[in-house]
Amino acid sequence: MSLSAQPAASLFIDGKPVEGQGDTLDVRYAFDGSTIATLREATTDQVAQACAAARAAQPAWAAMAPVERGRILARAAAIILERNDELARLETLDTGKPIQETLVADWPSGAASLEYFAGLAATLTGQMIPLGADWAYTRREPLGVCAGIGAWNYPSQIACWKAAPALVMGNTTVFKPSEETPLGALKLAEIFIQAGMPPGVFNVVQGRGAVGAALVTDPNVAKVSLTGSVPTGRRVYAAAAEGMRHVTMELGGKSPLIVFDDANLEDAVSAAILANFYSAGQICSNGTRVFLHEGIKEDFLARLAERVKAVRMGDPLDPDTNHGPIINAAQADKIRAAIRAGVDAGARLVCGGMGEGPFIPPTVFADATDDMTIATDEIFGPVMTALSFVDEAEVIGRANGTGFGLAAGVFTQDLTRAHRVIAALEAGTCWINTYNLTPVEMPFGGVKLSGLGRENSAAAIEHYSQLKSVYVGMGGVDAPY
Numbered sequence: 001m002s003l004s005a006q007p008a009a010s011l012f013i014d015g016k017p018v019e020g021q022g023d024t025l026d027v028r029y030a031f032d033g034s035t036i037a038t039l040r041e042a043t044t045d046q047v048a049q050a051c052a053a054a055r056a057a058q059p060a061w062a063a064m065a066p067v068e069r070g071r072i073l074a075r076a077a078a079i080i081l082e083r084n085d086e087l088a089r090l091e092t093l094d095t096g097k098p099i100q101e102t103l104v105a106d107w108p109s110g111a112a113s114l115e116y117f118a119g120l121a122a123t124l125t126g127q128m129i130p131l132g133a134d135w136a137y138t139r140r141e142p143l144g145v146c147a148g149i150g151a152w153n154y155p156s157q158i159a160c161w162k163a164a165p166a167l168v169m170g171n172t173t174v175f176k177p178s179e180e181t182p183l184g185a186l187k188l189a190e191i192f193i194q195a196g197m198p199p200g201v202f203n204v205v206q207g208r209g210a211v212g213a214a215l216v217t218d219p220n221v222a223k224v225s226l227t228g229s230v231p232t233g234r235r236v237y238a239a240a241a242e243g244m245r246h247v248t249m250e251l252g253g254k255s256p257l258i259v260f261d262d263a264n265l266e267d268a269v270s271a272a273i274l275a276n277f278y279s280a281g282q283i284c285s286n287g288t289r290v291f292l293h294e295g296i297k298e299d300f301l302a303r304l305a306e307r308v309k310a311v312r313m314g315d316p317l318d319p320d321t322n323h324g325p326i327i328n329a330a331q332a333d334k335i336r337a338a339i340r341a342g343v344d345a346g347a348r349l350v351c352g353g354m355g356e357g358p359f360i361p362p363t364v365f366a367d368a369t370d371d372m373t374i375a376t377d378e379i380f381g382p383v384m385t386a387l388s389f390v391d392e393a394e395v396i397g398r399a400n401g402t403g404f405g406l407a408a409g410v411f412t413q414d415l416t417r418a419h420r421v422i423a424a425l426e427a428g429t430c431w432i433n434t435y436n437l438t439p440v441e442m443p444f445g446g447v448k449l450s451g452l453g454r455e456n457s458a459a460a461i462e463h464y465s466q467l468k469s470v471y472v473g474m475g476g477v478d479a480p481y
C-alpha cells in the first residue's frame with residue numbers, strides 16, 4: 001500500500017494550488033518515519049500574495065447574503081462527511097494518530113463546526129437602540145482578513161474551527177498549518193472550492209515559524225488566531241499588537257482533574273484515560289494533574305494500571321491500534337526527558353515509562369508533589385501525574401496554583417459540590433463527571449496564560465466581528481452658536 005500523500009502543490013492561493021518557492025518541507029509518517037510528501041514553504045512574497053488575494057476577495061464575500069455564505073459552508077461539511085474515510089486516512093498519515101480516532105474525532109469535528117456556523121450565518125445581526133425621538137443601531141461587521149495558525153495535534157479540526165466563524169461573518173482567511181502537519185488544510189481549501197466558495201476566500205500557506213511571523217505582520221491582516229504553545233502565543237500576540245490586530249489565543253495547559261471520594265470510580269478512571277492518553281496525550285486541554293482524594297487514591301491507581309494493559313500500540317492505520325506514535329523524535333525526546341525528571345524527583349512510576357522509538361506508552365506517576373516539573377510543566381505527551389488531597393478548599397487552591405487556565409474537571413456525585421468547585425476553578429473550559437468533550441455548541445478556550453478569546457459556539461462570532469455604532473438624528477441639530 002502506497003503511503004504517498006503528495007498534494008497537487010504546497011500552497012493554495014486565490015482558488016488554486018500554487019507551488020511554494022521557499023525551503024523544502026518533508027512530511028513524514030510518524031509511525032515509520034517514511035516521507036509521505038515533500039512540500040515547499042511559502043516565501044515572504046507568497047505570504048503577501050495570499051494575504052492580498054484574501055483582501056481582494058473580502059468585499060464581494062462580505063456582500064453576499066449571509067444565508068448563501070452559510071450554504072457554501074454547509075456544502076463543504078457534507079463533502080467532508082462523504083469523504084470522511086479518505087480524509088481520516090490522510091489525517092492519520094499526517095499526524096500519526098490512530099485511524100480509530102481520526103475517523104470519529106478530527107474531520108467530523110471540523111464538519112460539525114462548518115455546519116454549526118452555516119446555520120448561524122443568517123442570524124448574525126446588530127441591535128436597534130431607542131433614544132427617545134432619535135435612535136441608534138449597530139452593524140456587526142467583519143474584521144477583514146483573518147490569519148489562522150495551527151498546531152499539529154488536530155490540524156484539520158483547527159483549520160475548520162478557525163475558518164468557519166471567520167467565513168460566515170464575511171471575513172476571508174489565510175491559514176498556516178504546523179509544518180509537521182500541512183496536508184489537511186490543503187484538502188479543506190479544495191473542498192471549499194468544490195462547495196462553491198469564491199477564489200481567495202480561504203488560502204493556505206506553508207512553512208515554519210518564520211512564515212507564521214510574516215503572516216502575523218502582513219499589512220492586510222486584521223486578526224490572528226493561534227493554536228500553539230504559550231511561548232509562541234506571547235510572540236504572536238506581541239507582533240499582532242504592533243498593528244493593533246485582534247487576536248484569539250488557544251494555548252497550552254496543565255489542567256486539573258479532581259476526583260472526590262464519592263465519585264463513580266470506573267467513570268473517573270475512563271475520564272483520566274481520555275484526559276491523558278487520547279492522541280498519545282498530545283491534547284492541549286488534557287487533565288494531566290489528577291488530584292485523587294486520599295480515600296480512593298490506591299483503588300483508582302490500581303484500576304487505572306489494570307485498564308491501561310489494554311492499550312494497543314502499533315501502526316496507526318490498523319483499526320485495532322488505540323495508541324499511536326508521538327509526532328516526531330524531538331517531541332518524543334522532550335516527553336522522555338520529562339519522564340526521567342519525574343523519576344529523578346522521586347515520584348512513583350505506576351505504569352508506562354520510556355517506550356521505544358516513536359512510541360511512549362501511557363505513563364502514570366503517583367506520590368508526586370505540586371512543585372515537581374511533572375506537575376508544573378506541560379509535557380504534551382501520554383504522561384499523567386497523580387497528586388493526592390484530603391480537603392476541598394485545599395484541592396481548589398492547589399488546582400489553581402498554576403499559570404495555565406485552559407481546562408478543569410471534577411468527579412463527584414455531590415451535586416452542590418460539583419458546581420461549587422467548578423465555580424472556584426480558574427479555567428475556561430470545564431467538565432463535571434466527564435472530560436475532554438468539546439462539542440461545537442459549547443465555547444472553548446482558556447484563561448490566564450492559556451489564552452484569550454473563544455472558539456466554537458456563538459461566542460466565537462464576537463472574536464471575528466466588530467460593531468459599528470450609528471446614531472440616527474430624527475430632529476434638528478442644536479449647537480451653542
Ligand code: NDP
Binds near residue numbers: 177207378
Ligand atoms: P507551537 O507553539 O510550537 O506552534 C504553533 C504554530 O505557530 C505552528 O504552526 C508554528 O509553526 C507557528 N509558529 C511558531 N513560531 C511562530 C511565530 N514566531 N510567529 C507565528 N507563528 C509561529 O505549538 P505546537 O505546534 O508544538 O503545538 C503544541 C502546543 O499547542 C501545546 O502547547 C498545546 O497545548 C497547544 N495547543 C493548544 C490548543 C488549544 O486549543 N488551546 C489545541 C492544541 C494545541 P511551525 O510548527 O511550523 O514551527
